[in-house]
Amino acid sequence: MKGLLLRLSALDPDAATAVRVIAHFEALLGVAVDATALVRSTAGLAECPAGLELADGRTMRFGPDGMALPGAPGEMSGAVALGPAGRVWLERQGGPGPLDELVLEWMAIAARVLDGAPRRAGAPHVADPALVELVLSEREAVEDRARALRLLGMAPDVPLRVAAAAGGEGDPGVQAVAVLGRSALQGTVRVAGLGPLGVALIQRREGTASPAAELLSVVGGSDAVCGGPRDSVRGVRVGVGAAVAPLEAGASWTQARSALRFAVAGDPVEAVVDHDELGPVALLADIPVERLRAQPEVRALQELAGREAGELNIAALAAFCRTGSLRQAAAGLHLHHSSVAARLAHVEDAMGWRLRDPQDRFRAQLALYARRLSAD
Secondary structure, eight states: OTTOOOOTTTSOOOHHHHHHHHHHHHHHHTTTOOHHHHHHHHHHHHTSOEEEEOTTSOEEEEOTTSOBOOSSOOOOSEEEEOSSSOEEEEOOTTSOOTTHHHHHHHHHHHHHHHTTOOOOTTOOEEOOHHHHHHHHOSSSOHHHHHHHHHHTTOOTTSOEEEEEEEEOSSSHHHHHHHHHHHSOOOSEEEEEEETTEEEEEEEOTTOOOOSHHHHHHHHSSOHHHHTSOSTTTTTEEEEEOOOBOGGGHHHHHHHHHHHHHHOOTTOTTTSEEEHHHHGGGGGGGGSOHHHHHHSHHHHHHHHHHTSTTHHHHHHHHHHHHHHSOHHHHHHHHTSOHHHHHHHHHHHHHHHTOOTTSHHHHHHHHHHHHHHHHHTO
16 A cells, blocks of 8 residues: 555554555545455555455455455454444454554444545645645745645635644644544644644535534543544643634644644643633733743742642642632532632642732733743
8 A cells, every 4th residue: 555554463552554544545545445345455564364244244354464254253352333233343452542442443444435434634644845845935926825624635715723733742734633523623634744733624514613623522531532542642732823714724733733832741631722712911922932931930939840740830820720619620620629628728829929819810811821931
């Protein structure tokens, strides 16, 4: 399959492999592949037996050597239903591999296309980074940006949003692309890596709704939401820009990178930040980093973070400032409210704040934002 078959079981599950998984199935979807080729290539990709049951009851299995396997499937290490009937699966000894969930998700997309179902609207396309960079550039000529949009298959008259992702283990840019690639983003989606960042261009004809909630379901820190291992999304955070005319994508890109600075990796609410939701708080990003670091309360928060359990205390402070409720903060952190109260008491003693006072809580929230921005 043009050099795209990977030795997943033998390699470290890094983000570059995840991107190649997506590219592999994108290549399959671009040609008139049949069910046999899909299952055979998936088995080779995953280096374990793979199977497909179609809606009409036909079943096929292939081993990683490309040979057909007779009989019923063995113990499935993972499966995805095609609905209303049919399924795809892997039979890996010892349980699922680190990228099996991604392989199965894309195998199911390809199988639905084979079965006559439309391709998932939000299925992302791994795009040429040079074209994406051209679309986002504000220095290039309008006609060049318009041509790049056409080559990416994006409409010239539909509002476009840009999402920027960073962080994760391994190569940050590649990891971010992998996370964007597995997100169930609706609309026309193109993903690429630009330096240390992953980028998604998102168009939705039905409206300009923000993709923040969909992205948060992947990177927001809950195993139950993703339905799989957290390794592939650990440490990833995302910023989302406003909806703009496609030829003004550079403005949304600037906003997405600004919003990214406010995001907190692993936070169930703030791992994804929408620039539109920041309002005037976004102006803090215009303050030079040196001035932010020199602010006394930012320095004090940084010192607090360096103490024993300091980061946990700051997480409790952020949750309380966000919700204004001790019990809601505790629920969001999966702690008892008395534990959160004790952590907040440590913060109040260290900072001289009284967090029940709205003015002090406002100062605390500003100091938290400034601390995040000063980390750049």
